[in-house]
Amino acid sequence: MKKVYYPYEEFREDLKELAKSIDFDFDTIIAIARGGMSIAHMLGEYFGIRDVYTINSIGYEDTKKLENVMIYNLPNLRRSKKILIVDDIIDSGETMREVVKTIKDRYPKTDIKTAAIFYKKSADFKPDFFVKYAQDWIDFFWTTDLKV
Amino acid sequence: MKKVYYPYEEFREDLKELAKSIDFDFDTIIAIARGGMSIAHMLGEYFGIRDVYTINSIGYEDTKKLENVMIYNLPNLRRSKKILIVDDIIDSGETMREVVKTIKDRYPKTDIKTAAIFYKKSADFKPDFFVKYAQDWIDFFWTTDLKV
Numbered sequence: 055m056k057k058v059y060y061p062y063e064e065f066r067e068d069l070k071e072l073a074k075s076i077d078f079d080f081d082t083i084i085a086i087a088r089g090g091m092s093i094a095h096m097l098g099e100y101f102g103i104r105d106v107y108t109i110n111s112i113g114y115e116d117t118k119k120l121e122n123v124m125i126y127n128l129p130n131l132r133r134s135k136k137i138l139i140v141d142d143i144i145d146s147g148e149t150m151r152e153v154v155k156t157i158k159d160r161y162p163k164t165d166i167k168t169a170a171i172f173y174k175k176s177a178d179f180k181p182d183f184f185v186k187y188a189q190d191w192i193d194f195f196w197t198t199d200l201k202v
Numbered sequence: 203m204k205k206v207y208y209p210y211e212e213f214r215e216d217l218k219e220l221a222k223s224i225d226f227d228f229d230t231i232i233a234i235a236r237g238g239m240s241i242a243h244m245l246g247e248y249f250g251i252r253d254v255y256t257i258n259s260i261g262y263e264d265t266k267k268l269e270n271v272m273i274y275n276l277p278n279l280r281r282s283k284k285i286l287i288v289d290d291i292i293d294s295g296e297t298m299r300e301v302v303k304t305i306k307d308r309y310p311k312t313d314i315k316t317a318a319i320f321y322k323k324s325a326d327f328k329p330d331f332f333v334k335y336a337q338d339w340i341d342f343f344w345t346t347d348l349k350v
Contacts, residue, residue, distance in 0.1 A: 062210045062214075066210075066347050066348070069348060070348050073348055085239070085256075087243075087246070087252075087254045087255070088242075088243050088246045088247060088252070088254050091233070091239050091240065091242060091243035091246075091254070091256075092239065092240045092243045092244075092344075094236075094239060095235075095236050095239035095240045095243075095344050096240075096344045096347070096348055097348075098235070098236045098239075099236060099344055099345045099348070100348040100349065104235075104236070104258070104260065105258065106235045106236050106239070106256065106258075107235070107256055107258070107275060108233075108239075108254065108255055108256045110252070110253065110254075110255070112252065126278075127255055127277050127278060129275050130274075130275060196240075196243050196244045196247055197247045199214050199244070200214070200217060200218050200221055200244055200245075200247070200248040201248065
């Protein structure tokens with residue numbers, strides 16, 4: 055798969071576009087760690103939201119050798135009514151789907167929307183808000199910039 | 203107070219320096235939200251740490267009208283042994299001091315170190331790792347870049 059470097063300057067412009075497209079009056083942002091953290095940070099500053107949290111996921115193989123996603127570190131959301139969940143890319147869609155399910159199961163009254171910069175059409179979950187379709191492998195600046 | 207814009211390019215170089223200075227074999231990163239989130243994201247990628255969490259704080263006035271900091275959303279750290287807590291700037295020092303105290307109280311066996319990009323000499327808490335002394339008001343790119 056082709057690798058494409060995704061620099062901060064492009065991220066900033068895409069995130070402006072994402073921010074403008076979000077017509078949802080949310081009170082809480084949850085970043086899927088680690089990929090969604092820089093997005094959540096900047097959207098939190100932009101929208102003046104202080105309740106910015108993270109949630110974590112880990113992939114594992116079950117007994118049938120199927121790839122599964124386990125969600126952990128669910129934040130306490132008793133005070134949250136409208137939640138925006140953010141990630142960098144919706145790839146297979148499995149992580150975002152499991153995160154939404156986990157939060158809905160525990161807090162059924164919350165209103166949840168999802169956002170990502172990139173969305174792969176082959177994913178089985180489509181985010182409410184996204185900026186670009188992904189085809190190549192994306193080398194995000196946060197993964198590579200400290201290593202050069 | 204003089205305002206100084208702090209762009210991504212300078213952050214990236216400072217964060218490289220911070221990363222190189224951290225001689226601590228940590229298994230967990232906790233970002234103080236929101237300021238520490240982009241730092242935690244990139245350090246997590248750099249050091250290959252997946253257990254990257256956030257913790258939140260809110261300022262309030264107590265009955266004596268003193269400024270206090272309340273910490274909330276403490277992650278579950280049962281599996282964590284060595285924790286790096288990160289924030290963008292140690293200003294008064296009160297938030298970082300309270301975060302360390304909150305974690306130590308709940309998880310007394312953990313080994314905790316702290317890191318920030320900026321440190322004000324007037325703070326009453328000195329981080330274990332930092333890059334620069336702060337004098338002016340710093341306009342971090344994550345606060346301003348989406349607004350221009």
